[in-house]
Amino acid sequence: MHRLWLFDIDGTLVDTGGAGLTALTEASIACFGDAGPELDLAGSTDLGIIRNFLDHFGREEDPDFVEWFFSTYLERLEWNLAHGGFPGKVLPGAVALLERLEQDPDIHVGLLTGNIAGGAAAKMRHFGLDRHFPFGGYGCDFADRNKLGPVAVARATAHTGRTFEPEEILVVGDTPKDIACAKALGAPCIAVATGRFTIEELREHAPYRVIASLKEL
Numbered sequence: 001m002h003r004l005w006l007f008d009i010d011g012t013l014v015d016t017g018g019a020g021l022t023a024l025t026e027a028s029i030a031c032f033g034d035a036g037p038e039l040d041l042a043g044s045t046d047l048g049i050i051r052n053f054l055d056h057f058g059r060e061e062d063p064d065f066v067e068w069f070f071s072t073y074l075e076r077l078e079w080n081l082a083h084g085g086f087p088g089k090v091l092p093g094a095v096a097l098l099e100r101l102e103q104d105p106d107i108h109v110g111l112l113t114g115n116i117a118g119g120a121a122a123k124m125r126h127f128g129l130d131r132h133f134p135f136g137g138y139g140c141d142f143a144d145r146n147k148l149g150p151v152a153v154a155r156a157t158a159h160t161g162r163t164f165e166p167e168e169i170l171v172v173g174d175t176p177k178d179i180a181c182a183k184a185l186g187a188p189c190i191a192v193a194t195g196r197f198t199i200e201e202l203r204e205h206a207p208y209r210v211i212a213s214l215k216e217l
């Protein structure tokens with residue numbers, strides 16, 4: 001039985017309709033004076049993304065600068081979500097699945113996402129999903145997504161007082177990087193084709209299961 005479900009956010013639970021990408025570009029313009037490189041966001045961590053920016057602009061990593069960048073990004077993200085007119089939505093089946101999982105006292109649900117914790121919270125709040133996710137592993141914990149699984153599991157244990165074996169965990173995500181992250185944790189991954197990748201493309205990475213949308217769960 002899968003007692004710990006760890007969800008990716010973008011392309012899995014919600015689509016921000018460009019509010020997130022635009023906020024990153026706006027933060028780059030504010031902090032670097034330029035929109036920066038073209039970004040491959042799918043499955044990336046925010047810490048990985050800022051390192052791409054720093055490389056692109058030939059700057060050393062400075063914690064104060066990174067903090068300034070992320071606080072600018074968060075401000076822009078919250079504004080874009082609330083007022084930007086981006087066509088964001090909760091993806092099909094997400095609400096029904098989360099509500100069903102919530103009813104089972106033996107099942108715990110958290111996030112496993114490349115978003116920084118503040119960005120994850122802003123997105124989940126905006127779409128009314130925040131109460132489902134009391135803990136998670138985030139893109140401010142490590143730049144390498146494959147290191148986020150153990151962080152999420154440790155926080156699940158701290159929150160619930162229970163331990164979780166890898167086979168009791170289920171990772172749900174929409175990119176090959178989510179599948180790799182689940183494998184690094186030794187846990188099965190359900191890959192959902194509501195992001196940028198098709199069922200066939202996801203299947204090439206051999207997850208436990210591939211589905212068209214969360215409605216299938």
Ligand SMILES: [Mg+2]
Pocket residue numbers: 008009010011012042043173174175195
């Ligand atoms: Mg995703």
